[in-house]
Amino acid sequence: MEKLFLAADLGGTNLRMAAVDSVGTIVSRNRMSTPSDGKQEDIVSAILSVIAEFRRELAGKFDLAAFGAAMPAIVNSQAGIILRSPNLPELNDLDFEARFTRELGIPVVLENDANAAAVGERWKGAAKGVRNSIHVTLGTGVGGGIIIDGTLVRGIDGTAGEIGHIAVEPEGYPCGCGSQGCVEQYASATAIVRIAKELMPLHPETELHSSLELTPLDVFEAGMKGDRLSLEVFRVSGTYLGIALGGLVNVLNPEAIVIGGGVAAGWDLFIEPLQSEILRRAFQHPGERVKLMRSELGDDAGILGAAFLASQKIKA
Numbered sequence: 001m002e003k004l005f006l007a008a009d010l011g012g013t014n015l016r017m018a019a020v021d022s023v024g025t026i027v028s029r030n031r032m033s034t035p036s037d038g039k040q041e042d043i044v045s046a047i048l049s050v051i052a053e054f055r056r057e058l059a060g061k062f063d064l065a066a067f068g069a070a071m072p073a074i075v076n077s078q079a080g081i082i083l084r085s086p087n088l089p090e091l092n093d094l095d096f097e098a099r100f101t102r103e104l105g106i107p108v109v110l111e112n113d114a115n116a117a118a119v120g121e122r123w124k125g126a127a128k129g130v131r132n133s134i135h136v137t138l139g140t141g142v143g144g145g146i147i148i149d150g151t152l153v154r155g156i157d158g159t160a161g162e163i164g165h166i167a168v169e170p171e172g173y174p175c176g177c178g179s180q181g182c183v184e185q186y187a188s189a190t191a192i193v194r195i196a197k198e199l200m201p202l203h204p205e206t207e208l209h210s211s212l213e214l215t216p217l218d219v220f221e222a223g224m225k226g227d228r229l230s231l232e233v234f235r236v237s238g239t240y241l242g243i244a245l246g247g248l249v250n251v252l253n254p255e256a257i258v259i260g261g262g263v264a265a266g267w268d269l270f271i272e273p274l275q276s277e278i279l280r281r282a283f284q285h286p287g288e289r290v291k292l293m294r295s296e297l298g299d300d301a302g303i304l305g306a307a308f309l310a311s312q313k314i315k316a
């Protein structure tokens with residue numbers, strides 16, 4: 001019977017799941033709101049109920065062989081334990097792999113969402129066939145995943161790849177991680193809005209207004225119409241991201257840097273300052289050869305990466 005892999009993207013807002021075949025085709029999907037009552041058991045039950053639905057739909061036709069989950073958290077992927085989940089703190093310390101292996105009776109793998117996105121883009125997206133790549137997810141935060149010689153870099157505890165927490169400003173804006181001046185504080189969706197508000201007094205001509213509801217999309221749309229404040233925000237943002245990535249280019253000599261996440265929609269506004277900062281800071285040859293690419297898989301990068309990691313788990 002053909003094998004399928006269950007994959008989940010466990011976000012703070014939505015729980016997205018899919019059943020994926022061994023060549024990366026999504027055979028079935030499901031999506032629900034993440035239970036928000038603060039109870040760990042309710043989230044576990046919600047995931048199990050979606051998997052039960054997949055089993056009802058697909059059992060008999062397919063062998064649901066393994067389960068991979070990606071989540072925006074610091075996870076020990078070797079041990080399959082969630083160390084710290086800022087969006088869903090009720091999941092802190094959950095022994096995810098053991099719990100779901102026991103419930104489902106199939107191999108289970110857990111990975112940080114940005115690491116999973118890096119794997120997904122390498123399997124089916126922009127970095128297909130690329131052996132050395134860096135993946136950056138520009139969303140509410142800034143996630144990162146690093147693939148060297150075809151293998152995800154995990155580190156001793158599985159927490160490697162946190163590009164968002166490279167410091168780019170010594171006395172910069174405080175970060176949720178406990179440090180300050182992290183690139184996440186300059187290049188995330190949250191940062192785009194904050195920087196726009198900070199720079200607003202210098203740009204009385206702007207069409208943006210300092211309302212609480214100002215969104216990154218407002219800043220982007222105004223920038224596309226030539227609003228000088230918005231262009232400045234994306235220039236600042238792209239420059240800081242370029243400082244972090246220029247350093248990584250020197251350290252890792254990647255072939256490609258793939259940029260995804262909601263803020264990647266602002267590509268046309270930040271890519272030039274980002275690239276010129278990489279060229280300014282990196283050694284000439286690695287700086288010129290690294291390709292900057294937009295994510296091809298969008299929201300599915302994490303889910304496909306989780307499915308791929310699940311498929312590797314049964315081979316291991």
Ligand SMILES: [Zn+2]
Binds near residue numbers: 165175178179
């Ligand atoms: Zn940080």
